[in-house]
Amino acid sequence: MQKNTLVNYLSVENISKSFGERTLFDKISFGINKDQKIAFIAKNGSGKTTIMNILNGIDDPDTGQVVIRKDIRMAFLSQNHNLQDELTIEESIFASDNETLKIIEAYENALENPEDEEVYQKAFDGMDQHNAWDFETQYKQILFKLKLEDFKLKVKNLSGGQKKRLSLAIILINRPDLLILDEPTNHLDLEMIEWLESYFAKENITLFMVTHDRFFLERVCNEIIELDNGKLYQYKGNYSYYLEKKEERLISENASVDKAQNLFVKELAWMRRQPKARTTKSKSRQDDFYVIKEKAESRRRENVVELEINMERMGSKIIELHKVSKKFNDKVILDEFSFDFQRGARIGIIGKNGTGKSTFLNLLTSTIPADSGKVVVGDTIKIGYYTQSGINPKPGQRVIDIIKEYGEYIPLTKGKIISASQLLERFLFDSKKQYDYVEKLSGGELKRLYLCTVLIQNPNFLILDEPTNDLDIVTLNVLESFLLDYPGCLLVVSHDRYFMDKIVDHLFVFRGEGEIENFPGNYSDFRAYEDSADVAQKEENKAEKKDWKQNNPTGNLSFNEQKEYQKIEREIKDLEVQKIAIEQLFSDGKVDDADISAKAKELENIINKMEDKEERWFELSAKIEG
Structure with missing residues (x-):
């Protein structure tokens, strides 16, 4: 059997950094290899930000060097965005050098000018040749998950949280070889955090991140590097493994660190009491409710x-x-x-x-x-x-x-x-x-x-x-x-x-x-309770999807008609999203008085386009049924 070889993306070699008389760290070394998901842990003020800046070339070490593998694509999500104020969300996405995004941009432009058939056909063929349809679906899904549905909104009109989420979206869409993240869950609500956690856990992405979100650490990371009093410690496991090994290290190092050790002992004991996975059984919700209520009331009494x-x-x-x-x-x-x-x-x-x-x-x-x-x-x-x-x-x-x-x-x-x-x-x-x-x-x-x-x-x-x-x-x-x-x-x-x-x-x-x-109950109780209700709904949705597929074969259509049929379905979905986004702006009162007329006209145009495309979709559907 062939042994897997480690592919090193980045090496930190004996770097040091001081500010005046204060030494943050001295001659520390570590590496980041392909497919590792590393969390970097340190106390506030001990040099986390400095190390992140050194990795990204924003700062230089006093000694040592950072060696980056040739030709790898690296992206950095910092607390400060470097977006262009005058670009829209969509234009910010297309501003990268990603070839597939350029093809999608050409297709989106062709959709807005369908009368130029030659340009449209070339853009459509380009989407086919580069398998860009799936990529388009994926990047729009990322934007929707991060609540960036209004693609025409300009960066200068976004809140600080929206700008952070747009920066994150751009990085995820471009899929770099190495992704360096500074507090990626800041400015995300719980639904977004859980989606991002699931995304990172299943994707083959190499990560190096600073985060204080311990559930995120537990479920995403497979290695933890800790900077403690200027020294580096490495743990080949997730957060609970780190707690266990840190406790052992503190015991062996010094009896005088009792206070810090006790914190980690408590933390580890709490981790061990937690359920390893959420419930996936659809039980009686009323029974669930009273079990959770009783557990919540007893939990507080456990604390000494x-x-x-x-x-x-x-x-x-x-x-x-x-x-x-x-x-x-x-x-x-x-x-x-x-x-x-x-x-x-x-x-x-x-x-x-x-x-x-x-x-x-x-x-x-x-x-x-x-x-x-x-x-x-x-x-x-x-x-x-x-x-x-x-x-x-x-x-x-x-x-x-x-x-x-x-x-x-x-x-x-x-x-x-x-x-x-x-x-x-x-x-x-x-x-x-x-x-x-x-x-x-x-x-x-x-x-x-x-x-x-x-x-x-x-x-x-x-x-x-x-x-x-x-x-x-x-x-x-x-x-x-x-x-x-x-x-x-x-x-x-x-x-x-x-x-x-x-x-x-x-x-x-x-x-x-x-x-x-x-x-x-607490948050985990709530998620378990919500999940027990979702299971039956998911099974029902799965059955509906299966029925839809059985009732919607495309065998009676020609090759070009099948392409048109699939294209129209995508376009109707996109228009539906745009329609909902504008309706939501009106509902939330976020449309300025000066823009009301323009937005109303835009909404009318979208609805008209939807009606035209739905009419053609029904024509093709009739051929399928015939």
């Missing part, structure tokens, strides 16, 4: 409290929502929503982007008013609100000064306290770092400090809006440990499924159009 926080007393009234409604133009966020928060509530909020999750938090905190209904906050309730906007420190402030502006300590039971300095240390700011100037902190370190300013105020109702963005995995473990001991009410918006699974036992599922579903 180590940090007994002495919060201010909570009265009988927490926060009550009485028939609260809110909409922006025609977009409904809440529709007479009522809910009475109870002591110890630990609720996660999930839903697609744009369904109103952050708006809901702003209503609770009176940051924005409700259109109707009442939000009643109990007299004893002290809200701590972690928003996505972060903090704006003054120039020249030190880390310890920032936190002391908000509080000196958190009271514990039996008269003990956690001082501001001790809280900072718990969140990985050592005594030296506490006296650093704030402007020297990385983005992730600033988020960490912001969290500490919210927690030091000792709120009894804690609201967190995307707290895990830009935090490294070690900090996430610390935060989860703190929140598991937190005795107050907790309300969290997050796309981090792993984080949500550990700290909440109830969900608000934002479905859109004001529909909010109460679900008693």
Whole structure:
């Protein structure tokens, strides 16, 4: 039997990097081989971004070199996009050097000018010769999955999240040999994250990525490289394997690292308790519901409290929502929503982007008013609100000064306290770092400090809006440990499924159009419950598809008619997508007054084209049946 040989794509050879007296890493080496899916893990501020920039030629190492295999195509998804503002989504896709995309672009242009039969026939033949039909379907599917349906929208009119998703789409469509990703799940909702996870898990793509999404690490990566205190450690396995081997390494290295070791022991124990796969059996949904509810209620009692926080007393009234409604133009966020928060509530909020999750938090905190209904906050309730906007420190402030502006300590039971300095240390700011100037902190370190300013105020109702963005995995473990001991009410918006699974036992599922579903369980419970309902539907769809294929043979058509028949089907689907996209813009109120007439005309043209093509489709269908 022939032995498989490793194909090396990129080698990092003895690279070092320092900034002044601070050494980030010294003479580290590693390689990336074909078909590896590698995650790169490091604490915030320890050099992740620097290494990513060195790999991509944006920065140079002080010593050593990066050797890239000749002729491999490499792509980098960074936190900063380099798109052209005046191009549309579709033009941005076609702006690459991909030959197949050039052929599809020529075909799309020919479709807009069908009267030039020679050009159209040449474009159509080109699609056939290069098997571009499937490629076209695949790239449009990627755009739809990443919610980029309006192909004519200009880059300058996209949100920051949309630009990140467009950059990701361009990379996926061009299928480079080596793909380097910096936090690929940021700006994606849960549905998109799960699709991307599934895409990477099944595709033969070579990946090197920085991500804090631990489910993503578990299900996609087959190797983990960790940078810890300037040294590199490699683990040939997924996230749970990494936890196990890291625990063994910490035990053997030094008994003084008990605190860090305990975090990894807890994390590993939690991983081992999780089900290995989602349920795929279509059981009674009512039985499922009560089993999940009972499990969710018992899960919280499993935690051994180590940090007994002495919060201010909570009265009988927490926060009550009485028939609260809110909409922006025609977009409904809440529709007479009522809910009475109870002591110890630990609720996660999930839903697609744009369904109103952050708006809901702003209503609770009176940051924005409700259109109707009442939000009643109990007299004893002290809200701590972690928003996505972060903090704006003054120039020249030190880390310890920032936190002391908000509080000196958190009271514990039996008269003990956690001082501001001790809280900072718990969140990985050592005594030296506490006296650093704030402007020297990385983005992730600033988020960490912001969290500490919210927690030091000792709120009894804690609201967190995307707290895990830009935090490294070690900090996430610390935060989860703190929140598991937190005795107050907790309300969290997050796309981090792993984080949500550990700290909440109830969900608000934002479905859109004001529909909010109460679900008693964490995210994995919810997915298992949803999947149990989907199985029967999938079987039904499969049967319908089979019937359609049996009832739609193309044997009675000539070769050219078969090509036309298939082409018309594709074109009708494309037009349907364009029609839905424009209708959605009108529905969401996103069409400027000046553009209403043009958009209405565009929609009318699409509908007319659809009717013409459907008429021809029926003609050909009649020949098939004849």
